[in-house]
Amino acid sequence: MTEYVGVLLYIAIAVGLGIVILFRSYKVRPRRLDLEKATAYECGFEPFGEARSPFDIGFYLVAILFLIFDIEVAFLLPWVLGGISTGSSGFFAFLLFLVVLTIGFVFEWQKGALEWS
Amino acid sequence: MSSSFALIATGALMSVFLMMRSKNPVHSVFYLVLLFLHCSGLLVLLGLEYFVLLQLLVYVGALAILFLFVVMLLDIPSTEILRHQRGTYPVAGVLGLCLILSALLAFTQPLVESPFQTSPIPTTSTFTGQNSDFVSSSRHYSFWNNYRTATSTVANLGIRLYGVHADLLIIRSLLLLVAMVGAVGLTLKRPVSVPNQDVFRQHYVDFQKSLVQIPQNKI
Numbered sequence: 001m002t003e004y005v006g007v008l009l010y011i012a013i014a015v016g017l018g019i020v021i022l023f024r025s026y027k028v029r030p031r032r033l034d035l036e037k038a039t040a041y042e043c044g045f046e047p048f049g050e051a052r053s054p055f056d057i058g059f060y061l062v063a064i065l066f067l068i069f070d071i072e073v074a075f076l077l078p079w080v081l082g083g084i085s086t087g088s089s090g091f092f093a094f095l096l097f098l099v100v101l102t103i104g105f106v107f108e109w110q111k112g113a114l115e116w117s
Numbered sequence: 118m119s120s121s122f123a124l125i126a127t128g129a130l131m132s133v134f135l136m137m138r139s140k141n142p143v144h145s146v147f148y149l150v151l152l153f154l155h156c157s158g159l160l161v162l163l164g165l166e167y168f169v170l171l172q173l174l175v176y177v178g179a180l181a182i183l184f185l186f187v188v189m190l191l192d193i194p195s196t197e198i199l200r201h202q203r204g205t206y207p208v209a210g211v212l213g214l215c216l217i218l219s220a221l222l223a224f225t226q227p228l229v230e231s232p233f234q235t236s237p238i239p240t241t242s243t244f245t246g247q248n249s250d251f252v253s254s255s256r257h258y259s260f261w262n263n264y265r266t267a268t269s270t271v272a273n274l275g276i277r278l279y280g281v282h283a284d285l286l287i288i289r290s291l292l293l294l295v296a297m298v299g300a301v302g303l304t305l306k307r308p309v310s311v312p313n314q315d316v317f318r319q320h321y322v323d324f325q326k327s328l329v330q331i332p333q334n335k336i
Contacts, residue, residue, distance in 0.1 A: 004161060055189045057304055063186055064300040067179040068293050074174050075278075075289065078167065082272025083279035090279035093286055100290040104297040113301045 061113060072101050122162055129155035137209070142188045150181045167271045 040047050075097070083090050108114060129152055136148035157172040278286055 054191070055186060057190065058306070060183070060186050060190060061300060061304040063179070063183050064304070065297065067175070067183065068297050068300070070174055070179045072290075072293060074171055075286070077170065078271055078275030079279050080275070082268065082275030084275075086276055086280035090283065093279050093283035097286050097290045100287065100294055101297075104294040108297060108301045111301050111305060113305050 058116065065108060065113065068104075069101075072097075122159070125155050125158040125162065129159070143185065146181060146184045146188060149184065150177055153177045153181070164270065166269060167274055170271070 076094070079090065079094050083094070132148050132151040132155060136145045136152060139145050139148060153172060153176045157169045157177075160169045160172060
């Protein structure tokens with residue numbers, strides 16, 4: 001467990017830095033809040049509708065395709081860390097894994113899933 | 118070990134509580150990301166490095182974005198979500214009661230030979246039991262000690278995955294292919310036949326040929 005002390009230190013420094021920045025900016029900034037400043041402002045009008053508007057479903061498709069390739073990358077990492085010692089057979093399994101996923105990539109490219117019109 | 122476990126578990130419980138209580142669904146997704154981070158911390162304590170990586174890569178990196186997209190895709194105002202959340206308290210109460218009961222049972226009946234309590238370092242008691250004379254001599258012990266190499270669990274998984282169970286890897290790639298085809302087939306819109314801008318064609322227009330001088334007598 002001692003090999004993760006660096007990670008712990010990193011997280012502690014990041015959290016501490018974030019706290020310091022937020023706290024200092026909170027303390028240092030001038031606070032002169034009046035009624036006009038606190039109103040919701042949208043080009044001089046009252047807000048017309050919800051700030052949240054529904055997305056196009058194309059974003060979701062891109063996110064799902066990203067998720068699949070993300071999982072693929074997660075499966076490639078054990079090969080780098082230990083699978084190299086399995087030699088050429090492991091390498092060909094690795095290549096076959098990549099080829100099957102490349103077929104899927106070519107499929108979605110040809111179907112136009114990566115196009116944005 | 119137990120103090121860090123208590124710290125991370127408390128953080129996970131707090132982030133769950135904030136996730137349930139926050140009024141904005143987008144904030145709930147961010148608290149869910151915090152919960153995933155705490156879960157990865159718990160997995161670090163268990164010594165499961167690869168699952169930590171999967172948790173961070175897949176859940177925090179990709180699934181949180183998907184959840185955010187789901188929240189943004191559904192055109193539900195925040196007030197409506199709040200109104201629906203009120204009915205969930207009895208269900209959450211029953212589940213919480215189950216959790217408290219199981220925790221109490223776990224405290225009152227501690228299992229010594231639990232399958233979940235495995236030490237990350239393998240004990241040498243199994244070797245000493247079978248051939249104790251082999252280990253007791255210090256010369257052989259130092260001999261074996263030279264060959265002791267420490268490999269991380271991810272490296273062991275790599276050897277298993279790519280050396281022994283390579284067929285499972287290929288099946289997994291086929292599964293990912295099916296997922297890809299399914300995602301494309303479910304969500305792809307039909308391409309409409311309107312004149313689109315082709316960026317490559319626009320960039321590879323030869324400027325010398327694009328301007329043509331029309332002769333005077335044609336006009």
